[in-house]
Amino acid sequence: MTKLSVNINKFATLRNARGGNVPDILKVAQDCERFGADGITVHPRPDERHIRYQDVLDLKPLVTTEFNIEGYPSPDFMDLVLKVKPDQVTLVPDPPDAITSNTGWDTITYQSFLKDVIGAFKKAGIRVSIFLNPDVNLVEGAKTAGADRIELYTGPYAEEYFNARTQPQNLQLFNDYKNTARAASEIGLDLNAGHDLNLDNLRFFKLHIPQLKEVSIGHALVADAIYFGLENTIQLYKRQLVD
Numbered sequence: 001m002t003k004l005s006v007n008i009n010k011f012a013t014l015r016n017a018r019g020g021n022v023p024d025i026l027k028v029a030q031d032c033e034r035f036g037a038d039g040i041t042v043h044p045r046p047d048e049r050h051i052r053y054q055d056v057l058d059l060k061p062l063v064t065t066e067f068n069i070e071g072y073p074s075p076d077f078m079d080l081v082l083k084v085k086p087d088q089v090t091l092v093p094d095p096p097d098a099i100t101s102n103t104g105w106d107t108i109t110y111q112s113f114l115k116d117v118i119g120a121f122k123k124a125g126i127r128v129s130i131f132l133n134p135d136v137n138l139v140e141g142a143k144t145a146g147a148d149r150i151e152l153y154t155g156p157y158a159e160e161y162f163n164a165r166t167q168p169q170n171l172q173l174f175n176d177y178k179n180t181a182r183a184a185s186e187i188g189l190d191l192n193a194g195h196d197l198n199l200d201n202l203r204f205f206k207l208h209i210p211q212l213k214e215v216s217i218g219h220a221l222v223a224d225a226i227y228f229g230l231e232n233t234i235q236l237y238k239r240q241l242v243d
């Protein structure tokens with residue numbers, strides 16, 4: 001069974017639209033767990049347009065499953081993560097003004113930077129995952145930099161699946177995902193995945209990437225919850241993740 005970590009950013013987007021505390025994202029996180037989520041993911045961005053740094057601090061004592069904080073390792077982000085000590089930090093190479101994440105790390109060019117950053121988190125006992133494009137050439141660099149896991153950036157997969165839903169396993173891009181997953185597993189890196197996964201494309205990914213330990217899903221899951229309700233939606237996603 002692959003774990004489902006629910007990314008609650010978009011609940012915070014809704015809350016921030018009115019300035020009050022509706023929906024209460026602390027309650028949302030606890031409800032997600034009650035409804036079956038195996039983890040809670042947040043991605044505080046520098047402009048705090050959805051998750052705020054204070055939310056992350058407030059969530060820490062309440063999250064009883066796996067707490068995963070994603071983001072670019074700026075000094076502020078690093079201070080926050082080292083203070084909160086989540087179960088996992090996922091490093092993403094997003095510039096401050098990114099609308100959303102749209103690529104993984106170049107583990108060769110940023111090797112020494114990643115080594116320093118990952119070293120600081122590992123010293124604090126935090127598991128480190130790094131966001132990666134499906135490219136076998138980048139896997140070794142993730143390992144050398146000290147990462148425990150990689151998170152495959154699934155945005156391009158989602159697009160490919162949507163455009164070629166008949167037989168995506170035959171397309172080059174999906175082979176890149178399979179090969180990257182295999183290469184990671186061969187050198188002892190565990191595998192996460194995320195970005196634009198949804199009820200259409202998740203099962204196929206899970207079935208063809210047997211190394212998959214965890215997915216983090218937010219945008220589509222929150223949109224589905226409008227129609228199906230949060231509890232049903234979480235169960236629908238979990239059903240896609242059974243072995």
Ligand SMILES: CC(=O)[C@@H](O)[C@H](O)COP(=O)(O)O
Binds near residue numbers: 010099101131194195
């Ligand atoms: C790291 C990643 O894949 C992103 O999907 C991210 O966590 C979502 O961020 P936004 O909610 O800001 O689009």
Ligand SMILES: NCC(=O)COP(=O)(O)O
Binds near residue numbers: 007041151216
């Ligand atoms: N790491 C990916 C994530 O947390 C959620 O991405 P999305 O489902 O909001 O695209």
